Amino acid sequence: MLGNWEENGNSWSMIGNTSMPASGEVVAGGITYNNALVEGDGICNSASEDEITEIKDLLAEPESVKISMDALLYYNNGYLEKCLGTGDVLGNEFFHYLCTLQSDIPLFHNDLVNANGVREEDLHVTGGLSSASDELILDTKYIARFPNLEYTCEGLHSVNFSLETCSPGLSGRVIDSSEALDLSAGTMNPVPESTSDQNVLLLDKLTTHELQLAYRGIFGLETTVMDREWLFSRISLGLQNFITENGPGFLERETSSTEREDTHLKCSNDSHETNSSFESCSPGLRERVVGGAKALDLSAGTINPVPVSTSDQNVLILDKLTTHELQLAYRGIFGLETTVKDRKWLFSRISLGLQNFIETENGPGFLEREISSTRREDMHLKCSNDSHGKNSSFESCSPGLSERVTDGAEAINLSAGTINPVPESTSDQYVLLFDNMTTHELHQAFRSTFGLETTVEDRKWLISRISLGMQKFIEAEDCPGFLESRVSSAKHEDMHLRCNNDSHGTNSSKSCSSGLSERVTDGAETLDLSAGTIPVSESTSDQNGHLLDKLTTQELQYAFKNTFGLETTVKDRKWLINRILNGLQNFVEMENVSGFSEREISSTNHVDMHLRCSNDSLGTDSSLVDTKNVSGFSEREVSSTKHVDMHVRCSDDSLGTDSSFASVVGNWAKPLCSSQTDKITSLDVYRTSHSKVNDTGLGLMSWRNSGAVKKRKRSRKPTQGFVEASDLKSRYCIEKLENRITSSKDKLNELSNHNLLNGVVEMASNCKQDTSGGSDSQVTCGRRKAKRFAKQNTSVRVHEHDPGDNKNDRSLFDPEHSSDLESSHTEWQDDMLESDDCITTVSTRKDLSRRKNHRVWTLSEVMKLIEGVSQHGVGRWTEIKWLLFPSSAHRTAVDLKDKWRNLLKASGAKLKNRRKDYIGQKGSQPIPESALKRVKELAIIHPYPRPCQSRHTSSRTSKLINTALQSPSNHAATSSDTTVCRRGRTRRKSIT
DNA sequence: ATTAGGG
DNA sequence: CCCTAAT
Missing domain, CATH: 1.10.246.220 (Serum Albumin; Chain A, Domain 1)
Known part of the structure; x- marks a missing residue:
């Protein structure tokens, strides 16, 4: 025993280095830690007394119970199919397993960095346990009981690799320069082909749940996203990051540890051909902010609506994290410690961070994956058809990157194929510039770029981050001025930085501005954030910048705060404008791509937008936009009573015609005069309107400015239908909102002075025409139309809808909501193509109260x-x-x-x-x-009805044991087993 | 508010 | 799919 110590009530004991039986690749001279707790994501921790006791108790159980330990391990590692009866433990609870951990270096707790520079957090098994310790998990023979102590998992030595190779800092850790990743050069994607290929294949073989675990292992976030593509992409991103952070060796280790070299992976480069055509996905996408003064055109042709299911889930995930976990996630993403407690802020930052990964680090391929992850296979998005099946390979996203060498001269090529081709000359100089800066200067640059303090010493990290940040500036700004100012601030006037817009102007301005137009309402202006492609086009930024230009510095600061949730005292207008534009851009993109920001937005403001666009089979674009509760956008701190819930959806018909988009956003930023105060309650107004739109796909923008908005207090709860209609989060937000509104009118008034939102938009909508529809669908469609019509003409009445009406009346809203409010692709498809047309009214209208909605x-x-x-x-x-x-x-x-x-x-x-x-x-x-x-x-x-939950779930382990006992065998559930398991309601009932 | 179960 | 009882 080398020593014991305690930290935070946890006791660690370091024991000799001999107790770990050799098994293959045992680390020489390793130290064995007793009572190490390996969490589900692979983070090592010390075991608490309770946990030790639990495990001991568990081990004291008769042999027959041992299976539960297996189950525990299985569960921990995601082999749910091998984990019996996990139903009861599948919540969000994690189980840890106690083990003896071997390391060849001293291991300390709580982020202390030991002499070797290895921090506890670097013990993270980056690929997720499922891949890191396959053999441990799959073969219970590795679970051996040691005479004197706790469970020992021999297989754990496989974790050691991460000890050896994961590194806290890049600087000292990149061993082989020929292989090393140079963050200053491209930051992204110098992923060796073989590596990524194997990686992808590897991922391919994982079950969805394993992917989720891998995700958790990498991001430290629980995910419930089922979409494999999405998971792929995220995990890939995460691995990518680990590569950059931990050196190239990681993936190889990862790969080899999985022993799945058997498959050859081929990287098909076909896909990048299609990468570029984001705009083709959504040629006319645009979102409108409407409101008192300005319209915000957030349209981004680019990123397609991410299914709400995804974003919902993401939001839910983040929501479930503790603040501390959010802080950890923040650290993971930004490499910065944060002590910010504001969950919303954290949400938004994390979301932004992820977004940045998408945008800048991984290129269009990622987005395509995003798109494909929507499971809208039937959408026929031009941009993703060919490629998303191949999203697997990094290099397909950024062909040629893997060849990039890492010397500084190579520069930051973030272009990754199509996104934001930064002129090399610029980035070259950039890098050189950074190289000449002191760390302190880098810190300053970082601060100016992100508005965040950093203490990170790692120059490469800093440079890469700053480069990323600057990249965004370059994109958003017309440029040279910015760079030059950076240069001068860095005291490197001698270097001229030039931003050569020519080189990337091609893909931006043209496609972006298709259909963009500046909207003037009420003498106000439109803030046009639209960008047909990822890069903020010149025209875009021009327009927006123009608009922002007219704001006072203070207003800009205000807008900044609204956008980022950060107070700023920066007076530099240009900086502010850029940041705001970027932020808004991010909002759009995040909204569409990752959806993370929905949470952020929705938790504060409430604009519930549901946009739908579909094409009929005749090739005529028709669009439907349904806007609900457009109330506001921005200003979180002050109000926290607004809710923005945006759902953008788009679909194409089977003919593959381009879809058109329309969107609405609430008002933004400009203070209202006090007379407009009460309009802040416009969220109470629920209006919709329809109109047919031609294949401009853009024509449906119509809105009312606040002056035209009917204000109305929502005096009652919305009908069930309405509530249901909104998807979960908006539902919550609505309710919250309502509460707040009723309870804090004063505050609202105050808010309105700051003016947050007050717009209501009416959007034209067009019932999808289904040519395939026979009489059935016609009936359905007719019904839907009728409903919409009713809605249209009684927009406000929606709220007046008597909740006491027969429950079945929810169908009045159901279809509307289900199609308009959902953004899950699948759902939508279901709705549009299946359910909608399959709704059958069983009874005639005579028996309205009894009618059956059969879907x-x-x-x-x-x-x-x-x-x-x-x-x-x-x-x-x-x-x-x-x-x-x-x-x-x-x-x-x-x-x-x-x-x-x-x-x-x-x-x-x-x-x-x-x-x-x-x-x-x-x-x-x-x-x-x-x-x-x-x-x-x-x-x-999972016997049905499911077994009653164990009442005594005092400890996680016992809970699991119970579960395991309830279903003793996964391999072959005997009838008796089943009987045992069956103590659900049926049985209870019979007892009664 | 959610679930089980009868209809 | 609806309804109700039970929780």
């Missing part, structure tokens, strides 16, 4: 349900609904439950009186045998 379950829905059950277990219907059907207004938790019940019947899994002749009902879509089989399996793993 045929689509196969995709069924699959989602199955996936949901497998993930969350039976009985967590709400959870499943939120996570997998986040935007389906129909498909309530009850529906899911019912459907599952039916699936059980159909699958032949025994549920009560199973009728074999159930089989498929005619008319309904046949469920593939494989799916039914899956259901059957799940029925075994």
